[in-house]
Amino acid sequence: MNFRQTVYEAQEQEILIYNHLLFKLASGQVFGPDQPIALKLLGSERSFEALEGVAMELEDSLFPLLREVSMSINPYEVFQDVEWALLIGAKPRGPGMERADLLDINGQIFAEQGSALNVVASRNVKVIVVGNPCNTNALICLKNAPNIPAKNFHALTRLDENRAKCQLALKAGVFYDQVSNATIWGNHSTTQVPDFLNARINGLPVKEVIKDQKWLEEEFTEKVRKRGGVLNKKWGRSSAASTAVSIADAIRSLITPTPEGDWFSSGVYTTRNPYGVAEDIVFNMPCRSKVNGDYELVKDVTFDDYLLKRITKTEAELLAEKRCVAHLIGEGVAFCDLPEDTMHPEEM
Amino acid sequence: MNFRQTVYEAQEQEILIYNHLLFKLASGQVFGPDQPIALKLLGSERSFEALEGVAMELEDSLFPLLREVSMSINPYEVFQDVEWALLIGAKPRGPGMERADLLDINGQIFAEQGSALNVVASRNVKVIVVGNPCNTNALICLKNAPNIPAKNFHALTRLDENRAKCQLALKAGVFYDQVSNATIWGNHSTTQVPDFLNARINGLPVKEVIKDQKWLEEEFTEKVRKRGGVLNKKWGRSSAASTAVSIADAIRSLITPTPEGDWFSSGVYTTRNPYGVAEDIVFNMPCRSKVNGDYELVKDVTFDDYLLKRITKTEAELLAEKRCVAHLIGEGVAFCDLPEDTMHPEEM
CATH class of the missing domain: 3.40.50.720 (NAD(P)-binding Rossmann-like Domain)
Incomplete structure (x- = not known):
């Protein structure tokens, strides 16, 4: 080709x-x-x-x-x-x-x-x-x-979020709409962090419902990250229909009230974020709708070492991407030192 | 190829x-x-x-x-x-x-x-x-x-019906939903008959709104018949999205009440039809929903020479197609004498 x-x-x-x-x-x-x-x-x-x-x-x-x-x-x-x-x-x-x-x-x-x-x-x-x-x-x-x-x-990180909810629902044997509070942190790339620490199934922490920590840390995370690539191979092209569904979901989430206690993920500007993520990048984070198209970041999320370590890695990738495009954002000469050649979910 | x-x-x-x-x-x-x-x-x-x-x-x-x-x-x-x-x-x-x-x-x-x-x-x-x-x-x-x-x-003839309504609305400069009573008679092929005699715009006969008889008889009919082919050339493949919309429309029309005085077109079995169309074929005709998935044929339609002549032609084509597949419907040996090599709308 x-x-x-x-x-x-x-x-x-x-x-x-x-x-x-x-x-x-x-x-x-x-x-x-x-x-x-x-x-x-x-x-x-x-x-x-x-x-x-x-x-x-x-x-x-x-x-x-x-x-x-x-x-x-x-x-x-x-x-x-x-x-x-x-x-x-x-x-x-x-x-x-x-x-x-x-x-x-x-x-x-x-x-x-x-x-x-x-x-x-x-x-x-x-x-x-x-x-x-x-x-x-x-x-x-x-x-x-x-x-x-x-x-x-x-x-857009909503397709990743939908994929994460789907995998959690399938594993727990529940309907999709019983999975809530699913966050995708970081970059829409294979360093993305599907958060099973804060996610809930029927209102309970995922870890109380799915007690298979190894599955959560390894299979679940990998499956969400690589879902697009697997699909690409089967279907011979990228997942246009579910991407379109997720764009529609993302818009509706911004113009309708977020259900009480729940949130959705979006890649948004980090300046003044409450999580300690580096400022001045676009990072996937949990949001609640203000109904008019605006949002606020969710404050009550918890972190553990596993989650923080992975968030730091995806943050480092985004900071490196930013240095690569310095010439396009008015920050002088680009200097490209990407830590490794990661890919988008569809490329896997 | x-x-x-x-x-x-x-x-x-x-x-x-x-x-x-x-x-x-x-x-x-x-x-x-x-x-x-x-x-x-x-x-x-x-x-x-x-x-x-x-x-x-x-x-x-x-x-x-x-x-x-x-x-x-x-x-x-x-x-x-x-x-x-x-x-x-x-x-x-x-x-x-x-x-x-x-x-x-x-x-x-x-x-x-x-x-x-x-x-x-x-x-x-x-x-x-x-x-x-x-x-x-x-x-x-x-x-x-x-x-x-x-x-x-x-x-399925609903895509033809939708295309006919679209062309009438564009010509009359009205919204799509102001066009009603559009029938596609006959075969889903280039002999199909988009019926502008019985169709209505804002409740009025089309001919009272669009006074350009030549446009109705020539351009309108041709445009509807060949729309799929024109699209196929532009888009490089057949019109999957609007076909799917029309299938959804066709199902909804059978399970919801048909608006008072209106009807929709479907290719249905002709035995005991009130129009004098040959029995024992599947012919596109005007229907009203019985809401449970069943339908009844509409009785109050009118015909003129122009319409009858074209309905006879598309009927002849379907009767010839039937003779071609006699071996598949338990009627002996096929005898294929198709009057001419007509095509489906997508093939033009």
Whole structure:
């Protein structure tokens, strides 16, 4: 497979995510049955015809809430007045490509999109970055949009959280909705930390329900981290449908009340976080909704040595990623000393 | 492109439809928020791994109503006690393949599935045939399932109906939901007849709102018939997402009350129809829901020469298709004299 094919396939995958997500948005599943929807699609020259096809399929679906579908390859046009920006497109790593190269190539995309949002988007816009490496891309994006509050930017970790809840439910033999308080800490990469210390099953600490510590520490964590890769092999492409479901979940979590005592995970800006995580990065942490699209970080979580050690490792990775993209966030010359060549869950 | 590739791509397309439809079913969008769902997937040896991938993505989506996902390549296992059978898989026409060959190859699949439904499905099962040529496949299926009422079998024409409503709404400059009483008569092929004589816009006959008779007779009809083909070219694959939306619409129309004075189109068994259409075929006609999954044919429709002439043509095509598959419906030796080589909407 040559690089051109890889890029083409990536664009195909983006469009597969669009193709699920846009139908959810247009049908009222995400913003509710009373909220009219205008979809503004940012395409590339290459993906434009396919996007037009998606738009035609949206028309043929007769969604009564869908008032407008427009598309352009110019982010300054597409982002005009947007209230929600869902940034999905990114290039995947080509063969022989270092993570540093990937950070640079994709970082440039998100620097450009951040600059455009900064000028033309609603001052209240909420931004969810899905394209990988999503945490560092979200950091680049927010740094290039200084006129928009940094707290408005999210990196998507909800699919990891959903996968963690699924594995805990299957292991405990309970329905999915009996698992709560699941946090994914850190980076959306294989250093991510699915937190089984604070998670609950039927309101009880996971460890009181699943007494197999070895399974929790080894199998569970590995399974969540590598789920995307296993799926990729079976299905031959990345998990577009469940990614779209998790984006819808992430939006709904921000605009509806979080159930009493529960929380959800999102990759958010760390400055003034209560956990001692390094400031000025985008780190997956537990949040509660303020219903209007804003959130607050959860205070009552506990840590043990196992959890802290792993959080430190994923934090170190994000700090190293940040040094790699210094040139894209106005911090001088990039210096890339990534501790090891970790990957995104879909790449495993 | 050789035949093997064509077959492989078809299976991919099936899975793309599954991949949209199963998420709709599991999320409660189709059968409502109080109806638990068990999904039983019929795979082929070739598609099995991909189906397992879809099942994993369903797990990762944490749908609270989803109680079971099972899969098998044996229809006698998969169809056990099913209440709804959505038959999507069919082979597409390969290069140089005659329509007669296609009817035979796919007919065998639907004869086998009908036989299996006849033995193991719920006596109340509703069957929606999506795989093309869907009207004749539905006829074959019901003929091989004599212990299930023929009225329980449908061929999907809802995507054609949705496309017709979309074009009428766009032309009239109204919202989609202001178009009603749209019928697609006949075969799900390029002989299909989108009925603008009985359709209404804001309660008025279409002809009183859109006074451009030439547009209605030529552009509108052609656009609906060829929409799938145009989309196929843009998007590079068939319209899986809007097909899935239309399957969901078709099911919902059968289990919810039809709005006063309105109707929907479905390909149903013609015996004792009030329109004078030939008996003992599966023909797209206007229906009203009896809410429990059953329907009744609408009586108050009008015909003019234009409409009758076209209905006669699509009827002739279905009668010819029936003669081609005589060996699959217990009517002796097939004799294939198809009037011309028409195509399905996606093939144009």
